[in-house]
Amino acid sequence: MTDEVQAPAQEPTPRPHAGDVGIVAPRDYVHPAPFTFRSGQTLPGFTLRYETYGELNATRDNAVLVCHALSGDHHCAGRHAESDPKPGWWNNLIGPGKAVDTRRFYVVCANVLGGCQGSTGPSSTNPATGHPYGIRFPFVTVPDMVNAQKLLLDHLGVSELHAVIGGSMGGMTAMMFAIEYPLFTKRQIIMASTARESAQAIAFNEVGRQAIMQDPAWNNGDYPREGGPRVGLAIARMMAHITYLSDAGMDRKFGRRKRESAGGEAYTFDAQFEVESYLRHQGQSFINRFDANSYLYITRAIDQFDPARAAGSLEQAFAPVQAESLVVGFTSDWLFPPEQNRDIALALLRAGKRASYAELSTDLGHDSFLLESDELYSLVQGFLERNETYVFDFAI
Amino acid sequence: MTDEVQAPAQEPTPRPHAGDVGIVAPRDYVHPAPFTFRSGQTLPGFTLRYETYGELNATRDNAVLVCHALSGDHHCAGRHAESDPKPGWWNNLIGPGKAVDTRRFYVVCANVLGGCQGSTGPSSTNPATGHPYGIRFPFVTVPDMVNAQKLLLDHLGVSELHAVIGGSMGGMTAMMFAIEYPLFTKRQIIMASTARESAQAIAFNEVGRQAIMQDPAWNNGDYPREGGPRVGLAIARMMAHITYLSDAGMDRKFGRRKRESAGGEAYTFDAQFEVESYLRHQGQSFINRFDANSYLYITRAIDQFDPARAAGSLEQAFAPVQAESLVVGFTSDWLFPPEQNRDIALALLRAGKRASYAELSTDLGHDSFLLESDELYSLVQGFLERNETYVFDFAI
Numbered sequence A, B: 001m002t003d004e005v006q007a008p009a010q011e012p013t014p015r016p017h018a019g020d021v022g023i024v025a026p027r028d029y030v031h032p033a034p035f036t037f038r039s040g041q042t043l044p045g046f047t048l049r050y051e052t053y054g055e056l057n058a059t060r061d062n063a064v065l066v067c068h069a070l071s072g073d074h075h076c077a078g079r080h081a082e083s084d085p086k087p088g089w090w091n092n093l094i095g096p097g098k099a100v101d102t103r104r105f106y107v108v109c110a111n112v113l114g115g116c117q118g119s120t121g122p123s124s125t126n127p128a129t130g131h132p133y134g135i136r137f138p139f140v141t142v143p144d145m146v147n148a149q150k151l152l153l154d155h156l157g158v159s160e161l162h163a164v165i166g167g168s169m170g171g172m173t174a175m176m177f178a179i180e181y182p183l184f185t186k187r188q189i190i191m192a193s194t195a196r197e198s199a200q201a202i203a204f205n206e207v208g209r210q211a212i213m214q215d216p217a218w219n220n221g222d223y224p225r226e227g228g229p230r231v232g233l234a235i236a237r238m239m240a241h242i243t244y245l246s247d248a249g250m251d252r253k254f255g256r257r258k259r260e261s262a263g264g265e266a267y268t269f270d271a272q273f274e275v276e277s278y279l280r281h282q283g284q285s286f287i288n289r290f291d292a293n294s295y296l297y298i299t300r301a302i303d304q305f306d307p308a309r310a311a312g313s314l315e316q317a318f319a320p321v322q323a324e325s326l327v328v329g330f331t332s333d334w335l336f337p338p339e340q341n342r343d344i345a346l347a348l349l350r351a352g353k354r355a356s357y358a359e360l361s362t363d364l365g366h367d368s369f370l371l372e373s374d375e376l377y378s379l380v381q382g383f384l385e386r387n388e389t390y391v392f393d394f395a396i
Helices: A002-006 A142-155 A169-180 A199-213 A216-221 A230-244 A247-253 A274-287 A292-304 A307-311 A338-350 A365-370 A374-395 B002-006 B142-156 B169-180 B199-213 B216-221 B230-244 B247-253 B274-287 B292-304 B307-311 B338-350 B365-370 B374-395
Strands: A027-031 A046-053 A063-067 A106-110 A161-167 A187-191 A324-330 A355-360 B027-031 B046-053 B063-067 B106-110 B161-167 B187-191 B324-330 B355-360
Touching: A027 A142, A046 A142, A063 A142, A063 A169, A106 A142, A142 A169, A142 A292, A161 A169, A161 A374, A169 A187, A169 A292, A169 A307, A187 A338, A187 A374, A199 A230, A199 A292, A199 B230, A199 B247, A199 B274, A216 A230, A216 A292, A230 A274, A230 A292, A230 A365, A230 B199, A247 B199, A274 B199, A324 A338, A324 A365, A324 A374, A338 A355, A355 A374, B027 B142, B046 B142, B063 B142, B063 B169, B106 B142, B142 B169, B142 B292, B161 B169, B161 B374, B169 B187, B169 B292, B169 B307, B187 B338, B187 B374, B199 B230, B199 B292, B216 B230, B216 B292, B230 B274, B230 B292, B230 B365, B324 B338, B324 B365, B324 B374, B338 B355, B355 B374
Parallel strands: A063 A106, A063 A161, A161 A187, A187 A324, A324 A355, B063 B106, B063 B161, B161 B187, B187 B324, B324 B355
Antiparallel strands: A027 A046, A046 A106, B027 B046, B046 B106
16 A cells, blocks of 8 residues: 555656556456336346456445447456557556556446447347347447446445546446436546537437448348448448547648558559558458447437436536546547537536536547546546545545 | 629629529530540540630630539529529529629639539540440549630630639639639639648548448449449538538537437437438438549549649749639638638748638538628629729729
8 A cells, every 4th residue: 555655646747667457357247137228128138348457445435437438348458468469448547556546446347238349239149039139239328338337336346436437438428427326426537528419420420320321231230240331330430530530630640641652643542641541441440340230329329418408407417416527628629529528517517516627738639538648647646546645644 | 884883892792683694504515636634644525514604705804714612513603494493503602793793704614524514524425435434534633624624715715714713622723723824814712722631631532432432332433324332422422511511500500409200219220310311311412413433533633632742832833823812711611721721822922922811700611612691792792893993993
């Protein structure tokens, strides 16, 4: 425990000996009882694939739930094997001595219900037919994802969440945890998110869905696991990927540079600009790891997310929240722009909650929440460890 | 000529009796000689479909060439029949007593070479095979479009252009007219355009091209005129259409309103939000009027457009320009944003040319150049008529 005292929250830079969580193994939680979705549809049970890093403490109150975005999964830190070329998607934030310090916190991350990385979703086998559910899978909403993850946390013996943290759809998930389980959720960190998508964001998701559903290989959602609407899914991903970056960031990264093989004024429809081959690669690699029906379900859940709608206003939706909140917007995020993040914090404040808003200047667009940035790390670390530090101060 | 004296440029509002050009008929110019493209490829001849409004004067110097954008055509004003539900695409700007006054100017507008609305393009019959050219059509660049239109203007007996005017790709065409035919081009109006697309704009075009080319019905560009990659083309159009609007404009127009038939919390992948059905309609109506191969060729021409590249800088590219220039940017245009329009005017000024930049506040995004706006009309009218008014002043 000495380390914790040596690195109080007042020290804004990441800890000097920050390391990785090492080799990790995903596990499956099989929920053995029926689960009812917001739509009224049910499943006889479900599986969530998840990972944990660090140890649950004796009082079972040091858990940090990490929530992933549309195309993310449960593997947010460490490697599955020494030979893995890349670590989990938030490895820069999570680990011993990092902003989410696994020496202090018990970190849990699960693939969402409706996903395709091991959790039950449309590509799972429907026990009634022996075939994948396809679009007979129940409609999933962000509250459904939250309820399923709460059952996992109960199973793990977590008595309360020290914090829930997520970016993009992960921020919606965090927000919904704080609303649905207010006594359980002590802190939330919402990054690059929104309390309701704009028409433009819905429009982009709809084009992606149409690219999938208009692909003849979609076949009304019935396709073999290794087949399906690969063309449509790749197009959806290429387009969405543009919305995760920024104009300035793309100009910095690619500009109008041409591929070496493209020649000066090549007259061809092959990829000529570097940005073209980059996007083609993004589309192709995505279809090898993501299920097209999951893409439909999860984008629909994101589009439908709108806690203010039923409550009458966002302030009213936030009325039950007990968590302290940190909301982080990024200047170059045009998918869920800073204003929409600021509005979350303002609505929490108007509802009488403790909430802070921070805005970071970046050119990485929506994906900025994955940024390697000491500024972001220290914000997260300071927020997660503040109260613990108070305890130490008090003890002294 | 009396009308002209009664409505001098100092009067900033549109003329009170502004009317339409009425029923118009497109014509075909058949260029009878071989045409060489920038790529070095040739055609034995070509056809440009065009319309004219107003009369060429005795000195043959009152022509205004109107240049269309990616999906536009030669039909920019009036109707082809009384029963036409909609007039030409720039009817609000062009007509007797309007900003581009057809009582004063001889307005010419042609479908670009490579297009699909009557001008020779990839859907035209290749005389060598009896089938459409497909992607055996020569690669088209903006300079090729300009050279073909110059041949049309020569044919029409135009001795000089009073002005060339266009938005988006039409602005690129105007810019290239002023560069390629400096003595011929007396004025240029460039709206919502750019001297070189950013990586993001190239990326969106590339996703559209991939949606078309990955559609099995594209068949390497060989498809029957009534068939082809309709799915891919519709997806390309839906996505592109988002980039022509703005986030704020879409929120004003659609917000998160649901379709009446969609119900409150309908769980379906059918269109639920109004913006979804609007986009689906845009995609479907486009495939009935546009050729997928033309979409590939014209987007490629737009992506390749970069006059500064060969010249070394935009100032050097503009060195030959003799035209007076008006560049108009629109605050909510994020495809070809105001800065990129401002940069055109600045480069003209740095090159020692007469150039003005105006920026209009709108929420209509890139499509703002089609805006119904007295502010825009008076800018255009003032710029087109200024020198003529000087002549009258001098005569008095």
